[in-house]
Amino acid sequence: MGWIGESVDSxxxxxxxxxxxxxxxxxxxxxxxxxxxxxxxxxxxxxxxVVVVLSGSMEPGFxxxxxxxxxxxxxxxxxxxxxxxxxxxxxxxxxxxxxKVHERQDTGxxxxxxxxxxxxxxxxxxxxxxxxxxQRHHIMGRAVGxxxxxxxxxxxxTEKPIIKYILIGALGLLVITSKD
Amino acid sequence: MHSFGYRANALVTFAVxxxxxxxxxASLSDNFNSPSPSAQVQVLNINWFQKQPNANDEVSMTxxxxxxxxxxxxxxxxxxxxFLAAEYETPKNSLNQISLWDAIIPSxxxxxxxxxxxxKYRFIDQGSNLRGKEYNLTMHWHIMPKTxxxxxxxxVMPGYRLPKEYR
Numbered sequence: 326m327g328w329i330g331e332s333v334d335s336x337x338x339x340x341x342x343x344x345x346x347x348x349x350x351x352x353x354x355x356x357x358x359x360x361x362x363x364x365x366x367x368x369x370x371x372x373x374x375v376v377v378v379l380s381g382s383m384e385p386g387f388x389x390x391x392x393x394x395x396x397x398x399x400x401x402x403x404x405x406x407x408x409x410x411x412x413x414x415x416x417x418x419x420x421x422x423x424x425k426v427h428e429r430q431d432t433g434x435x436x437x438x439x440x441x442x443x444x445x446x447x448x449x450x451x452x453x454x455x456x457x458x459x460q461r462h463h464i465m466g467r468a469v470g471x472x473x474x475x476x477x478x479x480x481x482x483t484e485k486p487i488i489k490y491i492l493i494g495a496l497g498l499l500v501i502t503s504k505d
Numbered sequence: 506m507h508s509f510g511y512r513a514n515a516l517v518t519f520a521v522x523x524x525x526x527x528x529x530x531a532s533l534s535d536n537f538n539s540p541s542p543s544a545q546v547q548v549l550n551i552n553w554f555q556k557q558p559n560a561n562d563e564v565s566m567t568x569x570x571x572x573x574x575x576x577x578x579x580x581x582x583x584x585x586x587x588f589l590a591a592e593y594e595t596p597k598n599s600l601n602q603i604s605l606w607d608a609i610i611p612s613x614x615x616x617x618x619x620x621x622x623x624x625k626y627r628f629i630d631q632g633s634n635l636r637g638k639e640y641n642l643t644m645h646w647h648i649m650p651k652t653x654x655x656x657x658x659x660x661v662m663p664g665y666r667l668p669k670e671y672r
Contacts (some may be wrong), residue, residue: 385609387583388648404590404602405645405657422586424604427631430597436631442586442609445625470654472528499510 348495358467360437371466372396375410377476378420382441388479393420393465402426402435402461405494407468410439418465421448439441520604531581532653538579544572544660546589550624551583554672557578558573562635564628564667568606570644571619578613585648591628592661593640603628606644638671 329429365374374395378387385389395409402408405502406428411420424447436458440447482489552565570589577585588607595601603626610616641663648656 343528379540387588387609401600404604405586405647406657407647424588424626426600426602427598430595430599433599465607468655470532471650472652 344368346502348430351497352501360386369394369396369466373409373410373418373465376418376420377479379480380416380441382443383420383422384443386442388473389470390474390480392472392476393468394470394472396469397464397466401428401433402464402467407437408437409465409467409468410461410463412451412459414458417450419448419451420468437464513541528652532650535579535581535648535653536651538576540574540576540658541574542572542574542646542660544570544574544662546570546642546644546662548642548665549600549621551668551672554668554670556633556671557629560633562576562630562633564635565623566605566623566628567623569619569621570606572617572645574610574616575613577646578616581650581653583646583649583651586649588645590643590645591645591665592625593638595630595632595634597632597634601630604641634669635667638667640665640667 362374368374376393376395378389378391379392381389391408393409400452402423404423407420407422411418419439421439421444423437424438424440425436427436429435437460438447438449438458454458470503482492522565533534548566549571550567552567555562555563568589572587574585574587586607586609588604591601591603591605595602595644605628606620606622606624607625608620609617642665643659643661645655645659650656
């Protein structure tokens, strides 16, 4: 009797240990992804260090699905730079090029006008009603680096959520069933 | 140890690592290029020059722009965005940059050009400081890579002056 009970106990404890290990390794994956993201935020000084291009307004430079790396430094904004900005009343940030800059003598504040390379006119139509210029606080960062195509993963996942669930499910299943 | 899953995983990881390394090296190889571009701009005519009802000065001009930007192109260059900006200082603003003309150069064959044009974007000051104003015309370019870091530089051409009276 004694040794049967012992072996049952050992099997039970083994399974619990295995489940725990799987849970810990899953947690490690999630937290390391979070650590990388937050570290990028600290290094670049931008609240979203990587953005995916969603529209064709900067073609042929940036196509839909390309990835941009942002940097937000104290350097003043100058004409020609590609900036990512938020307009009041719009949720999705816009990636466009600066075409006009007016920097104040006394305060150093800037008035900035942007335009998409592939758009005919400037962005005043996209700004909030009656807004003529962007100020510093609208700007989330400037684009410094570029990687093509990789952003399609996120575009597909946001537009076809079913694929996202299938992928997460498959990955989860893989983590749970894998025996190290 | 040698299941299909593990082998597929190892293969994909290796492929992605190599691809990332190659992208990084392509971007780094741009540093070996030391370009020697040139640009000339003439202001052929001031078409009109007036004060808007809201007291901002506006000027329209005809420009003759010629440039040779061929040396900017490397094998990692997708396109070069080039623009001409008027830059000047006023009592209110320490810097005003106004883009007057821009273009996308898709390939090296198109990088040596000259163009006769009036300003594409409106040259409007914040205020009325443009009479007799001395300004720089600056040719800026932004190199968009196939992958990696974006590079930018400029040529400053000083010594342009706007007319003393509205016309």
